[in-house]
Amino acid sequence: MKRLVWMGIGVAIxxxxxxxxxxxxxxxxxxxxxxxxxxxxxxxYDFADAVRAGMRERETDLRTALGVESQDVVRR
Numbered sequence: 001m002k003r004l005v006w007m008g009i010g011v012a013i014x015x016x017x018x019x020x021x022x023x024x025x026x027x028x029x030x031x032x033x034x035x036x037x038x039x040x041x042x043x044x045y046d047f048a049d050a051v052r053a054g055m056r057e058r059e060t061d062l063r064t065a066l067g068v069e070s071q072d073v074v075r076r
Contacts, residue, residue, distance in 0.1 A: 025033050063069070 024036070028036060
C-alpha cells in the first residue's frame with residue numbers, strides 16, 4: 001500500500017513539473033528556454049567547481065594535520 005501511495009505522489013510531482021515546464025516554455029519561446037537552461041547549467045557547473053575547490057582545500061588541511069605530504073596514496 002505504501003508503494004502505491006509513493007507512486008501516486010511521484011506521478012503527481014511529474015505531472016506538476018511537466019505542466020510548469022510547458023508553461024515556462026510557452027512564455028519564453030524556444031530561444032528563451034535555451035538561455036534559461038544554459039544559465040541553470042552554468043550555475044550547476046559553478047556550484048560543482050566550488051565544491052571541488054572546498055574538497056581540495058579540506059584535503060590539504062587534513063594532509064597537513066596528519067603529516068602526510070605525498071598525494072600518491074595507494075587505495076585498496
